[in-house]
Structures are given as C-alpha cells and as structure tokens.
Amino acid sequence: MIKVLVIGYVWPEPNSSAAGVHMLSLLQFYKSQGWQVEFASPAQTTDHMVDLNEYGVSSQQIALNCSSFDEYIQQLAPDIVMFDRFMMEEQFGWRVDKYAPNAMKILDTEDLQCLRGVRHEAVKANVDFDTSKLLDSELAKREIAAILRCDLSLIVSDFELELLRNTFNISEDLLVHLPFLVDLSKLPSNLPRFEERQHFMTIGNFRHAPNWDSVLYLQKLWPAIKKRLPDAELHIYGSYPPKKATALNNPKTGFLVKGWAEDAIEVMKQSKVCLSPIRFGAGIKGKFLEAMLTQTPCVTTPIGAEGMHGDLPWHGCVAQNDQEFVEAAVALYTDETQFQNAQSNGLALLQARHDKVYLSTRLLNKITAIRNTLARHRTQNFYGQMLKHHTLRSTQYMSQWIEEKNANKMR
Structure with a gap:
C-alpha cells in the first residue's frame, strides 16, 4: 500500500x-x-x-x-x-x-x-x-x-x-x-429563488489580509449601494474576527459584522448577492466557489475573479472601478433576469473547470x-x-x- x-x-x-x-x-x-x-x-x-x-x-x-x-x-x-x-x-x-x-x-x-x-x-x-x-x-x-x-x-x-x-x-x-x-453529482438542490433571498453578504477568514482589506473597502462602497437600496443589509461573515472588525458593526447603516458562520453554504444560499472587492491576493477564492454552488451571483474585481473563469462569462460582474461595482451590485439585486443569467454562468463554470x-x-x-x-x-x-x-x-x-x-x- x-x-x-x-x-x-x-x-x-x-x-x-x-x-x-x-x-x-x-x-x-x-x-x-x-x-x-x-x-x-x-x-x-x-x-x-x-x-x-x-x-x-x-x-x-x-x-x-x-x-x-x-x-x-x-x-x-x-x-x-x-x-x-x-x-x-x-x-x-x-x-x-x-x-x-x-x-x-x-x-x-x-x-x-x-x-x-x-x-x-x-x-x-x-x-x-x-x-x-x-x-x-x-x-x-x-x-x-x-x-x-x-x-x-x-x-x-x-x-x-x-x-x-x-x-x-x-x-x-x-x-x-x-x-x-467539486463532485458535480452532489450539487445543492432546492435553493431559494430570487424573491426568497435577501441582503448582500461577504465571507472570508479575517486573518487573511486580502479579506480584511476587502471588508474595509466595502465600508467605503456600501453607502452608495445602501442609498439605492435602503432596505438592504450587508452581512459580513468570517472566522477569527478581531476587535477592529467587530467594531465596524453598524445596525443603523445595515453594515453588519456577523463573524463566524457555522455553515458557509447555508448563509451564502440565503443571500441574494455576494460582494468582494478584492484589491490584492493570489490563487482562487473559496467564497466564489461557494457562490457558484449556491447559485449566488458575485460582484468582484479582476483580481478576485482571476484564475477562475478563463474565457467564460463570470457569474455576476467583474467590476473595473467603484462605480461599476456599485451599479452591478444594485442591478443583480433588483433585476431577476440578470440574477438568473449570472446563476447559469456559475453552473457552466462548475461544469467546465471544477469537475x-x-x-x-x-x-x-x-x-x-x-x-x-x-x-x-x-x-x-x-x-x-x-x-x-x-x-x-x-x-x-x-x-x-x-x-x-x-x-x-x-x-
């Protein structure tokens, strides 16, 4: 043996x-x-x-x-x-x-x-x-x-x-x-539909520098999104949140630092859109794989999507600047057709690249x-x-x- x-x-x-x-x-x-x-x-x-x-x-x-x-x-x-x-x-x-x-x-x-x-x-x-x-x-x-x-x-x-x-x-x-x-024969089923989902989310180990930087950058972008969608919230999950992270929790603005998630797939599938403005990093991102598995559209940056989609369309939007990021977040949150197109793209990526x-x-x-x-x-x-x-x-x-x-x- x-x-x-x-x-x-x-x-x-x-x-x-x-x-x-x-x-x-x-x-x-x-x-x-x-x-x-x-x-x-x-x-x-x-x-x-x-x-x-x-x-x-x-x-x-x-x-x-x-x-x-x-x-x-x-x-x-x-x-x-x-x-x-x-x-x-x-x-x-x-x-x-x-x-x-x-x-x-x-x-x-x-x-x-x-x-x-x-x-x-x-x-x-x-x-x-x-x-x-x-x-x-x-x-x-x-x-x-x-x-x-x-x-x-x-x-x-x-x-x-x-x-x-x-x-x-x-x-x-x-x-x-x-x-x-990914075992393609065991993809999650009975996922919530567009109208059954609510709020934005992001997730990532707080000890990983690109994740913490992304949370700080979301704090900058969130007011513009919140202004367009007053009832929306941003739920921020991740293991090992330091005090400087939990201190950002603000119920009044809907910027909610949730910390550890017992089941990342469960919180991802209940959300409508995943946001992750990654400004530096390497490799490929587990949060986006979880988003594909739960058919949750993502808005990220070129570095965030790097190495994950090749010539295939992204399951959401790869934003080139802050304005495009905000516009894409709002569009995926409110437009069911764009939401469903993003879901289809994610499933295609799983089939093509993660079998x-x-x-x-x-x-x-x-x-x-x-x-x-x-x-x-x-x-x-x-x-x-x-x-x-x-x-x-x-x-x-x-x-x-x-x-x-x-x-x-x-x-």
Missing part, C-alpha cells in the same frame, strides 16, 4: 478557509486511491480543526528544527510526501531528502504567496502592480526554489500556472493545474507517471537538484544550529 505523508502548515479548517477545504479534498483524493494517509503538522491544534479520524486519516504532531522528525519519517517510510505551502518544504524538505530519498515530493502551493505579497505592496504604495517586480521579490526566490526542489507542484490558478511557465521558466513537467474539486472526476484523474495520472520514472524525472530537473545540493548544506546547518541552541536553553 502506498503511504502518503502530508506536512501541514496548519491543521485543516474547512469551515474557516478555502485552503482548509482544498486540503481536505486532497486528503480525500489520496484516501480514495486506497492509500494510507497521515497528516503531520508543527502548528497548534485549534477549536475549528476537522477531525481527521472521521476521514480515515491519521495525525501526528511534529516539531520544527528537531531531529525527532528524522526518526519519525524513517519509521513511517512514506512513498509520497506533500508539503502544505512552501514554508513546510523549507523546514522539512531537506530532512525528507536525507531520510526518505525515494519518496516523491509534492508541493501544494495553495496560492503563490510571492504574487500576493508583491500585489499587497503595490496597493500600500498606491502604484500599479508590475509582474517584473516578482523577479526582485525575496519571497519569490524562496517559493520558486521550493517548487524546483519538489517533483510536482499543485497550482490552483491557471493565471499562476502561466506566470510560473512564462515569468519563472518552470518546466511543465513540474506543474499540474488543480483548482477546487472532481476529471481533475482527480489528471492528478493521479501525473503522480503515477512521475513515480514510475522518478530517477529520470529528477535528473532532468537539474536546477532542482542543484538547489537541493546547496539546501542540504545551508538550511540543514541552520536548522541544526537552532536545535542545538534550543537544547542549550533547556540545560
């Missing part, structure tokens, strides 16, 4: 973030192949983490900068190791190379954090985003190095796939496009092909081998120095 070890940056919280949903779908994919799956993480456990035992996945707490992991991975002897984001590859990749050298290494990028970081800096500086800035990014150098050191990287956004190919010259052999997996059966087959074929020719695959990835050579001498020694330093504190 094939053994899969997943090293998580955090414990999966599918009700808190799209990353948690995506991670759980990957764990379920591995289990569906009849493989043994273990999830390990150095992160603290949380109240909202999923019970992995319910999915047949074992779990293990591991430590950073500690040789206990060396013994652990030798005993487990995994055939495949998947890292949750590049930081976990940095921390544990060299140990995997040393103590489980024949294990296939997969990197689940979630999104390109260097892209999100450079865009965030552009927003703060009030300048246009320039792709060339990625080449100067320290974060990009770390992230691309991790991609090169792995045998395969999972990329959720086709925009980011092209960026990796064209800007960073990453070989197609090292990448696979894997957006959110779990098709995407899972493509991923399995890619993994199988690489595992069957792993030595040759690695030989052809010269830059990856070069980076591994130097990493084993820099990251390894730094980690061992930290471990020794921590040991001395305990003496």
